[in-house]
Amino acid sequence: MTDRQALVVRGGWEGHHPVAATDHFIPHLQENGFAVRAEDSPKVYADAEFMAGVDLVMQCMTMSTIEKDELAGLTRAVANGTGLAGWHGGIADSYRNSSDYLQMIGGQFACHPPKKAEERTGEQADYFIPYRVEMQPAAADHPITRGIADFDLVTEQYWVLADSYNDVLATTTVASHEWEPWHRPVTTPAIWTRGWGRGKVFVCTPGHDMDVVRDPNVNTIIERGLLWAAR
Numbered sequence: 001m002t003d004r005q006a007l008v009v010r011g012g013w014e015g016h017h018p019v020a021a022t023d024h025f026i027p028h029l030q031e032n033g034f035a036v037r038a039e040d041s042p043k044v045y046a047d048a049e050f051m052a053g054v055d056l057v058m059q060c061m062t063m064s065t066i067e068k069d070e071l072a073g074l075t076r077a078v079a080n081g082t083g084l085a086g087w088h089g090g091i092a093d094s095y096r097n098s099s100d101y102l103q104m105i106g107g108q109f110a111c112h113p114p115k116k117a118e119e120r121t122g123e124q125a126d127y128f129i130p131y132r133v134e135m136q137p138a139a140a141d142h143p144i145t146r147g148i149a150d151f152d153l154v155t156e157q158y159w160v161l162a163d164s165y166n167d168v169l170a171t172t173t174v175a176s177h178e179w180e181p182w183h184r185p186v187t188t189p190a191i192w193t194r195g196w197g198r199g200k201v202f203v204c205t206p207g208h209d210m211d212v213v214r215d216p217n218v219n220t221i222i223e224r225g226l227l228w229a230a231r
Contacts, residue, residue, distance in 0.1 A: 004055040006034040012062035042066045045073040056083040056230035060090030079197025083229030087207030106194045107160040131157040133190050139169040144224045151217045158205035159188050166192040202229040
């Protein structure tokens with residue numbers, strides 16, 4: 001049996017541990033029959049011949065930029081059946097310069113609410129707050145989330161700008177506080193899938209650091225999401 005091909009594209013902001021986080025999941029892909037190639041930039045997306053044989057892209061590339069030929073290669077591959085999967089800023093806060101990328105992903109990071117001003121120290125932990133990931137009815141029978149109940153995390157809570165084309169498996173509700181400019185709680189997608197041409201897209205917004213990636217629920221959801229998205 002010929003291995004399926006997985007492409008790992010990782011880099012961007014180092015605070016999301018792109019190498020360590022993707023290395024965490026590479027053995028899972030290999031155990032499930034994937035040959036894995038890792039790249040530290042999206043340049044590989046412009047290689048049409050290689051991308052035509054890629055069954056899954058696991059991307060962890062926070063912010064950064066993407067060139068027109070690279071984006072065209074990625075969107076063409078997904079439309080032709082390549083799966084695209086990722087977590088947190090590595091997929092939902094990538095390539096802010098590209099509206100075509102944002103449309104394909106279906107959600108863009110907008111903010112992660114901070115603690116009260118008097119509790120902030122100027123570190124990343126200023127944005128580590130307790131929140132709940134709430135499973136939606138579609139999650140009960142979905143292969144990514146089957147058997148997983150609502151769960152709690154203490155980490156960055158993502159408010160994403162999204163649209164109704166997403167198939168939302170889980171949501172989270174951002175609270176409203178007197179120190180914030182919004183006036184009521186906001187429910188936002190936390191885990192979703194999206195069909196794009198013949199390809200499938202999977203996004204999990206939890207995953208800021210290795211502690212969150214290793215959380216049993218998050219780890220299971222990402223592992224399953226990778227396999228679900230693959231051609």
